[in-house]
Amino acid sequence: MAKVYYAKDADLKHLEGKTVAVVGYGSQGHAQVQNLRDSGVDVVIGLRKGNSWDRAEKDGFTVQPVAEAVKQADVVQLLMPDEVQANVYQNEVAPHLKAGAALFFSHGFNIHFEQIVPPKDVDVVLIAPKGPGHLVRRVFAEGFGVPALIAVQQDATGKAKDLGLAYAEGIGATRAGVIETSFQEETETDLFGEQSVLCGGVSELVKNGFETLTEAGYQPEIAYFECLHELKLIVDLMYEGGLAGMRYSVSDTAEYGDYMSGHRVVGPASREAMKAVLKEIQDGSFARKWIEENKNGRREFNRIAEAEKNHPIEEVGSKLRKTMAWIDESEKETIKQ
Numbered sequence: 001m002a003k004v005y006y007a008k009d010a011d012l013k014h015l016e017g018k019t020v021a022v023v024g025y026g027s028q029g030h031a032q033v034q035n036l037r038d039s040g041v042d043v044v045i046g047l048r049k050g051n052s053w054d055r056a057e058k059d060g061f062t063v064q065p066v067a068e069a070v071k072q073a074d075v076v077q078l079l080m081p082d083e084v085q086a087n088v089y090q091n092e093v094a095p096h097l098k099a100g101a102a103l104f105f106s107h108g109f110n111i112h113f114e115q116i117v118p119p120k121d122v123d124v125v126l127i128a129p130k131g132p133g134h135l136v137r138r139v140f141a142e143g144f145g146v147p148a149l150i151a152v153q154q155d156a157t158g159k160a161k162d163l164g165l166a167y168a169e170g171i172g173a174t175r176a177g178v179i180e181t182s183f184q185e186e187t188e189t190d191l192f193g194e195q196s197v198l199c200g201g202v203s204e205l206v207k208n209g210f211e212t213l214t215e216a217g218y219q220p221e222i223a224y225f226e227c228l229h230e231l232k233l234i235v236d237l238m239y240e241g242g243l244a245g246m247r248y249s250v251s252d253t254a255e256y257g258d259y260m261s262g263h264r265v266v267g268p269a270s271r272e273a274m275k276a277v278l279k280e281i282q283d284g285s286f287a288r289k290w291i292e293e294n295k296n297g298r299r300e301f302n303r304i305a306e307a308e309k310n311h312p313i314e315e316v317g318s319k320l321r322k323t324m325a326w327i328d329e330s331e332k333e334t335i336k337q
């Protein structure tokens with residue numbers, strides 16, 4: 001049985017008198033640092049000059065170059081894209097990290113794949129929210145929290161787990177549950193989840209459904225609602241009550257079709273593909289490919305991203321979403337940043 005920590009197991013006093021430097025003000029950075037500030041934690045943001053710097057200052061934070069922020073910090077949380085962390089760590093973090101300080105991550109990629117090797121005299125802790133940054137902030141502001149994982153790779157001070165749980169409390173994760181894990185388990189399951197199910201798997205399912213309907217002559221607007229828009233409503237039911245909760249709410253016809261056709265669409269071939277994806281994550285070949293892709297100027301990444309933006313489902317979707325008054329425009333702007 002997994003070990004799960006809640007608010008009763010965490011104490012913000014472990015962050016009292018300490019300064020937390022959050023490096024990065026993107027999806028996770030803006031969310032975690034805003035939640036920490038609301039929890040009374042003393043925070044500073046490390047950045048380079050640019051959009052994020054301006055936005056963070058506008059939001060009332062003290063912003064400093066990364067090296068300056070790290071010098072004074074007792075906890076340094078690296079919230080830049082995984083692919084830039086090693087370089088920034090090497091040049092701007094490592095030379096200024098205090099002995100006895102703590103280095104925090106929200107994903108284990110750089111530690112597990114040994115792109116960052118911290119000195120022995122610092123704590124190395126993972127607090128990995130199991131949700132997108134914009135939701136980490138939104139849910140916290142509503143009084144709830146997004147669950148997270150905790151792992152301690154290095155406990156130089158003997159207090160690494162207490163500090164990690166205090167940080168998890170500060171960002172609201174202990175309101176929902178913080179599961180104990182290792183950097184390896186978090187890295188491998190997170191990469192598998194986003195590639196096979198949450199991002200890669202779902203996007204392909206949506207596009208294939210949309211294309212099947214439109215190629216058969218059905219209206220793209222109907223195909224959009226059927227294959228993308230309604231997905232959220234169905235997933236909300238799963239989120240609240242599992243697969244059974246969803247099946248309770250849909251018609252018996254839908255439930256019978258689910259049992260008859262679902263495994264024909266996502267069947268043994270998909271299971272084999274999932275196993276292959278997992279193997280490439282476990283043996284490090286996915287990580288090597290991603291690191292190489294970045295060294296080569298992300299040509300493949302940019303080519304595919306451009307093609308995906310121009311998929312017909314995006315065109316019809318962007319027109320339809322303009323008519324949806326309940327989708328907050330300012331929220332959409334934040335999500336695009």
Ligand SMILES: NC(=O)C1=CN([C@@H]2O[C@H](COP(=O)(O)OP(=O)(O)OC[C@H]3O[C@@H](n4cnc5c(N)ncnc54)[C@H](OP(=O)(O)O)[C@@H]3O)[C@@H](O)[C@H]2O)C=CC1
Pocket residue numbers: 023024025026027028029046047048049050051052053066078079080081082084088106107128129130131132133134
């Ligand atoms: N996105 C998510 O919801 C989740 C992310 N994670 C993990 O959290 C970490 C952060 O991911 P995410 O929030 O998506 O990252 P983002 O892509 O949103 O990070 C962008 C931020 O990093 C800053 N940045 C980029 N390069 C540098 C640099 N060279 N020096 C200083 N700052 C820089 C950017 O500043 P600028 O504007 O100047 O470029 C910007 O503020 C990753 O480890 C990720 O795996 C974990 C769970 C979920």
Ligand SMILES: CC[C@](O)(C(C)=O)C(=O)O
Pocket residue numbers: 129130131132133190193194198199
């Ligand atoms: C599902 C994608 C994710 O792992 C996340 C939001 O948890 C990420 O890396 O952004």
Ligand SMILES: [Mg+2]
Pocket residue numbers: 129130131190194
């Ligand atoms: Mg994730």
Ligand SMILES: [Mg+2]
Pocket residue numbers: 107190191194
């Ligand atoms: Mg991830």
